[in-house]
Amino acid sequence: MRPFAIGVLSERTGVKVPTIRFYESIGLLPAPERTQTNRRTYDEDTVRRLRFIRHARELGFEVDAIRTLLDLAAHPERPCAEADVVARRHLADIDDRIERLTGLRAEVQAMLDQCTGGQVRECRVIEVLANHGECLSEKH
Amino acid sequence: MRPFAIGVLSERTGVKVPTIRFYESIGLLPAPERTQTNRRTYDEDTVRRLRFIRHARELGFEVDAIRTLLDLAAHPERPCAEADVVARRHLADIDDRIERLTGLRAEVQAMLDQCTGGQVRECRVIEVLANHGECLSEKH
DNA sequence: TGAAGACCTCTAGCTACTAGAGGCTTGTCT
DNA sequence: AGACAAGCCTCTAGTAGCTAGAGGTCTTCA
CATH class of the missing domain: 1.20.5 (Single alpha-helices involved in coiled-coils or other helix-helix interfaces)
Structure with missing residues (x-):
């Protein structure tokens, strides 16, 4: 899959475009690659990460808690305590x-x-x- | 009873001093009289009004709803619908x-x-x- | 008289976004 | 090829209901 634009990411995750930029600004999403004309481009990994975030938010987890959970999800060998x-x-x-x-x-x-x-x-x-x-x- | 200072109002109602000033700024409390040196002075009416506000807030009413309720409380002859x-x-x-x-x-x-x-x-x-x-x- | 404490205003911060202005870039239609 | 809409960019400000802090004045009490 080719990298895609922020609007596509938005559609595929159900997270609004400004919210995606907001998540980037607070460090929930990493700063993505940019095209030559300065547009953000995303890949499948970001889709997964953003879906994770959205789901956790829907379940009422706070951003700080989500940060911890994301961090854990990235380290499968750690204990899940x-x-x-x-x-x-x-x-x-x-x-x-x-x-x-x-x-x-x-x-x-x-x-x-x-x-x-x-x-x-x-x-x-x-x-x-x-x-x-x-x-x-x-x-x- | 003499008029009293904001700290006294705060103690008598359990509402913090900055919150009282905040309520004034959003028009929940009227701007009070001031002393010659620019300090706010309050009377019993304000105590009652502020207790009403505090209680409504504790019950989870939003500020806008409280505005309506205060308005109603000031007009005993209106229907309570x-x-x-x-x-x-x-x-x-x-x-x-x-x-x-x-x-x-x-x-x-x-x-x-x-x-x-x-x-x-x-x-x-x-x-x-x-x-x-x-x-x-x-x-x- | 001197120090502590209460008061003043104004600004900024909290959560998690959302909306808008003003300006480029991309894609589609003719 | 040119026009025009849609999408993207950044930056600022607004939402609710306070809370905290800076920097300054005034009052009170020993």
């Missing part, structure tokens, strides 16, 4: 966020349940916001 | 995020479950990231 750690940390982070959101959900739902639909004067939504004491939990 | 809409939209947003996170959680968990702890060469975490086809869902 480190990848495990990264993924476990991410899982814990997701759990954390789910838990907090679930708590919030309950508060907002409770607020809405109490709303009788009258005037703002007696609106529970506004009132709960104004008075923290009425909340389900003291946590926030 | 609008507050209801804001809160319901927020609830839907939270549900959405929980759902997406739950999906992610399952993917990451599945990835981890398959890891046998050997070398990166046979690491499922790395492999799953490299090959989207192995995912639980096609959604992402």
Whole structure:
């Protein structure tokens, strides 16, 4: 396969052109070869690398974590414990966020349940916001 | 009560001093009176308003939504339907995020479950990231 | 009186992109 | 061959909601 342009890379990976340039600028993608007229050219390796990045992003991994994972992927002989750690940390982070959101959900739902639909004067939504004491939990 | 300084407002509301100035700059808080030496002075009204803001932020409302809610809170004679809409939209947003996170959680968990702890060469975490086809869902 | 601490403004940084301006190059159609 | 659109280039700035720091003034307390 011939080297191809950034637009082709974009289409083949589903990552937008400006995003590809952005990834290059932060060092997630290496600076590619250029044509004589200064255009970036890519090869299959970059397609694989970028798909890896995209997929990890879709799963919510942060760029720093992806850097570590990419680094690991490049060294097949190393133990995979480190990848495990990264993924476990991410899982814990997701759990954390789910838990907090679930708590919030309950508060907002409770607020809405109490709303009788009258005037703002007696609106529970506004009132709960104004008075923290009425909340389900003291946590926030 | 005498008017008080920004540090006092900060302590009484739990909102950091730079954040208070930031809220002023984006118009969430009105520009306060100043002393002759240009220091901001606040009163009880601001404490209430800022507590309202803080509480809404803690519940995950966006600044724009808070603007609407504050506006409503200032007009007790209006119907509270609008507050209801804001809160319901927020609830839907939270549900959405929980759902997406739950999906992610399952993917990451599945990835981890398959890891046998050997070398990166046979690491499922790395492999799953490299090959989207192995995912639980096609959604992402 | 002198030093610490609180206050002031302004700028820049965080995450992960996205959008736009202004200007070349490439490809296609006639 | 020439015209014109589409694609590429760089650079800057904007998104949300703050946070941190520089460099300077003012207040408070021992």
